[in-house]
Amino acid sequence: MSGQEQDITDNDVLAYADGQLDGDARDRVERHLTADPAATALVREWQRQNGLLEALYGPVARESVPERLQPQRLARLRKASDASSWRQLAAALALLALGTGSGWLAHGFLAGDRGMAEPLVAQAVEAHDLYSGDVLHPVEVKAEDSAHLQTWLSKRLDRKLSIPDLRSDGLNLVGGRLLPAAGGEPAALIMYEDDSGQHVSLYVVPTDDGGETALRYNNVDGLEAISWTDEDVHCALIGGLPRARLEAIAKAAYAQLI
Amino acid sequence: MGEILDEIADCVPALRRYARALTHNRDGADDLVQDCLERAIRKRSLWRPIGPIRPWLFRILLNLHRNELRHLRRNPTAAPLDEFTERLATPGSQFEHAALAETARAMERLPDEQREALLLVAVEGLDYRQAAEVLEIPVGTLMSRLGRARTALRQMTSENGRPVLKAIK
Numbered sequence: 001m002s003g004q005e006q007d008i009t010d011n012d013v014l015a016y017a018d019g020q021l022d023g024d025a026r027d028r029v030e031r032h033l034t035a036d037p038a039a040t041a042l043v044r045e046w047q048r049q050n051g052l053l054e055a056l057y058g059p060v061a062r063e064s065v066p067e068r069l070q071p072q073r074l075a076r077l078r079k080a081s082d083a084s085s086w087r088q089l090a091a092a093l094a095l096l097a098l099g100t101g102s103g104w105l106a107h108g109f110l111a112g113d114r115g116m117a118e119p120l121v122a123q124a125v126e127a128h129d130l131y132s133g134d135v136l137h138p139v140e141v142k143a144e145d146s147a148h149l150q151t152w153l154s155k156r157l158d159r160k161l162s163i164p165d166l167r168s169d170g171l172n173l174v175g176g177r178l179l180p181a182a183g184g185e186p187a188a189l190i191m192y193e194d195d196s197g198q199h200v201s202l203y204v205v206p207t208d209d210g211g212e213t214a215l216r217y218n219n220v221d222g223l224e225a226i227s228w229t230d231e232d233v234h235c236a237l238i239g240g241l242p243r244a245r246l247e248a249i250a251k252a253a254y255a256q257l258i
Numbered sequence: 259m260g261e262i263l264d265e266i267a268d269c270v271p272a273l274r275r276y277a278r279a280l281t282h283n284r285d286g287a288d289d290l291v292q293d294c295l296e297r298a299i300r301k302r303s304l305w306r307p308i309g310p311i312r313p314w315l316f317r318i319l320l321n322l323h324r325n326e327l328r329h330l331r332r333n334p335t336a337a338p339l340d341e342f343t344e345r346l347a348t349p350g351s352q353f354e355h356a357a358l359a360e361t362a363r364a365m366e367r368l369p370d371e372q373r374e375a376l377l378l379v380a381v382e383g384l385d386y387r388q389a390a391e392v393l394e395i396p397v398g399t400l401m402s403r404l405g406r407a408r409t410a411l412r413q414m415t416s417e418n419g420r421p422v423l424k425a426i427k
Contacts, residue, residue, distance in 0.1 A: 010405060015386070015401070018379055018380070046408055049380065052361045053377070055351045055352070056365075057381050058275070060278045061271035063274070065271060070270075071266040072263050075263055075299050160321055212300075232325055
């Protein structure tokens, strides 16, 4: 029996002190502790640390929650602001219907210009055109290495990215590549393909301004483009698909990317 | 959506605790929690994440916190001096004020990744698997961070002015 207990490692002692073990695993460590005062002292020290940390931070969770942190209230506020942006959108559409002159004014509004949007889409479309047509090397890192793709792009863009899984929208990952954005900073291109061989590209550029925007729609030479800003990345989704389908894909990508 | 909001609301006290422990700054921590909740509510209306809500919320909070740290590193400002240790009031605690203040200072000196891991396990009570999921690392990596965090914390703190223990091995 004692031979078996020599297998006890520092990690086992740690897991025991943290209450992570049960059944046989716990019994084994307990038997070990009776014969090893140093390990016993360590368990006591780790548990004392837990006690100190609980004493230090535990009381925060017993404070009453300020009103601004009540989810129900935040959800109501959000609903109200959504409703008002729909009203603005409706107003802009009405303007658009008035004629080309005022329609042009509305165009800027609808596109929600924030300076970056148009160049971003142009770059994304260029990259999409260049690489989706490349039969041999559309991507640098293929879907088979998607774990590597994720860590590599996250590292180069200095953002924690997840490669969106869009299979439920009928898109399989082809892979991705790194390329220079207009300002020379690194951008990522993540490419997907549907069963008919249609390519869809997700283009991602880091930004420091942060913030959030609604989805913006463009049509560039027959390609649909949907762009948005989420926290600290600008994104554009490009594909030759109907707008409604691309919109569903954009929402799925938005939900998963960061 | 209503039920989900209730579930999210149940997590708010723990999110505040985690945020406060990460930042040692009351207002900054609550701002972080508010960002996290707004983001969760927004994402929730588009997409239902698979799995339990609590680890998902912790992950959002942590990502926001890391973004903020990265932003601060790039645009250093005179960080507001943290009042956490000064405000420390611990009536009825089994520990002395000095020991708690010392622990608080030691926590501030831990590397970010060690502090994030230790707090999830020791304060938030997540099991190793859940904590590893929140941090998006393997369980083995989590345990090595925990081990290093605890050893560092022990070295930085003492009992009655003496080191508590000699390191074993």
